[in-house]
Amino acid sequence: MTINQTQDRIAADFEGIDDWMDRYAMIIDLGNELPPIDERFKTPDHLIEGCQSRVWLNAELQDGKMQFTADSDAIIVKGIIALLIEVLNGHTPTEVADADLYFIDRIGLSENLSPTRSNGLLAMVRQMKMYAVAFKAIEQKSGTAD
Structure with a gap:
């Protein structure tokens, strides 16, 4: 499934839910289903700068x-x-680096978060894309770019 197909599916999942408390509950459920990160990555160098909460x-x-x-x-x-x-x-570094994450606006997430949470969301996206750019550079250096 492409990045855009996944975004469209997520947008469709949220479409039928008008009440933002229900949308928040759905987001919280997704967080509860997130596989745990290995404890060795819960270090300061894996913390995302710009988030009010701690995000590794x-x-x-x-x-x-x-x-x-x-x-x-x-x-x-x-x-x-x-x-x-x-x-x-599950996508290549190029796909991640170039992704337009339009689902964030489509599900109304940006306008329904506090300014500090919105900044945190941007910081998360920025960090994920930075990882992608770094991996892309490593691949290009080693000659295995996608």
Whole structure:
């Protein structure tokens, strides 16, 4: 499934839910389903700068595809990072770096978050894309770019 197909599916899932409390509950449920991050990645160098809550993010490249793991000490933020992982996991560094994450606006997430949470969301996206750019550079250097 492409990044855009996943975004469209997520947007469709949220479409039928008008009440934002129900949408928040759905996001929290996604966070609760997020596989745990390995404790060895819960270090300061895996913390995302710019988030009010603590968010740990790790990225690895497996068979040319990015694999993200994350955790947060805030339940809503854990759900948001779970959504981002759902969209970006399993794609090449180029696909992740170039992705237009339009689902964030389509589901109304940006306008229904506090300014500090919105900044945190941007910081999460920026960090995921930075990992992608770094992996892309490593691949180009080693001659295995996608």
